[in-house]
Each structure stands twice: as structure tokens, then as C-alpha cells.
Amino acid sequence: MKSAFGTSRVAALILVCLAAVFAGCGSDGESGAFQQEALREEAQEARQEAARWRRAEARERREARRRQARERVRERAQEEERVHEEEAATAEVEEEEASECDPNYVGACLDPYASDYDCEGGSGDGPNYTGPVTVVGSDHYGLDADGDGYGCE
Numbered sequence: 467m468k469s470a471f472g473t474s475r476v477a478a479l480i481l482v483c484l485a486a487v488f489a490g491c492g493s494d495g496e497s498g499a500f501q502q503e504a505l506r507e508e509a510q511e512a513r514q515e516a517a518r519w520r521r522a523e524a525r526e527r528r529e530a531r532r533r534q535a536r537e538r539v540r541e542r543a544q545e546e547e548r549v550h551e552e553e554a555a556t557a558e559v560e561e562e563e564a565s566e567c568d569p570n571y572v573g574a575c576l577d578p579y580a581s582d583y584d585c586e587g588g589s590g591d592g593p594n595y596t597g598p599v600t601v602v603g604s605d606h607y608g609l610d611a612d613g614d615g616y617g618c619e
Contacts, residue, residue: 569602570602570604571596571599571600571601571602571603571607571609572599572600573600574596574599576594576599580593583607583609584596584607584609585609585617585618586618596617596618597618598617598619599616599617599618600617602615605617
């Protein structure tokens with residue numbers, strides 16, 4: 467596939483060759499000079515047309531590169547937004563999970579809305595049971611009987 471530049475260049479070369487062939491073919495010197503000048507002008511126009519085509523192609527290539535760059539920027543922004551949304555969703559889930567555990571106890575996730583907890587294997591009547599925990603706040607379930615900071619030990 468030839469570009470417009472290649473076609474225009476060929477046309478300009480043909481015109482130059484024709485000018486050379488017809489350079490001395492007039493009935494008198496003046497007519498030949500007139501023909502030569504006309505052919506030179508045509509060749510010049512062909513060269514100018516080829517230059518216009520080259521500039522237009524260069525503009526099109528630059529614009530295509532700009533479009534590609536804008537597309538890459540847009541894709542990166544979408545990817546960053548997607549990652550940010552995923553991180554926010556993960557943080558929200560972690561926060562919800564953390565908030566569903568009683569902050570007064572560490573080592574087991576005790577439901578902060580439960581009416582009572584007792585130690586597993588103990589004599590308590592439940593309704594909920596837990597294994598060993600560390601008391602880091604108030605011991606409102608009474609799991610740390612000896613007050614040393616460790617419940618159900």
C-alpha cells in the first residue's frame with residue numbers, strides 16, 4: 467500500500483522527466499522555454515502537494531499518539547479508582563468485622579450484644595461460651611474471676 471506521499475513523489479518525478487524530454491521540443495527557443503517553465507511549475511506544485519501530504523500524515527500520527535496517551539491515562543485512572551474502591555471495601559469489611567467483636571476482650575471474638583458469656587467447660591449456664599481470653603477493658607461478662615486480666619484460664 468503506497469502512501470499519498472509516495473504517489474505524489476512519483477508524479478513529481480514523472481513531471482520532471484517530462485520536462486527534461488520536452489526541454490528542446492518547441493518550434494523556437496521561446497516556446498521551448500515556455501514549456502520548460504510550465505513543467506517546472508507543475509513539478510514545483512507536485513512537490514508542494516507531496517509536502518502537504520507529508521505534513522498531514524505527520525499531524526495524523528501525532529494526533530493518534532495523543533489519543534493513545536489520553537486513553538492510557540484514562541485506563542490508569544480507572545484502574546486506580548478500582549483499586550481504591552477495593553481497598554475501601556476491604557477496610558469497610560474489616561471495620562465491620564472488628565466492630566462485631568466486643569472490644570473489652572482479645573483472643574476470641576465475643577458478640578458485644580450477647581446477654582451473657584461463660585467459660586467453656588465451666589459451670590456457667592450460657593447461653594454463649596468462650597475459651598481463654600484477655601480482658602483489656604471492663605469484664606462485664608465476669609470471665610476473669612481472679613482479676614489477673616485473663617479470663618477462662
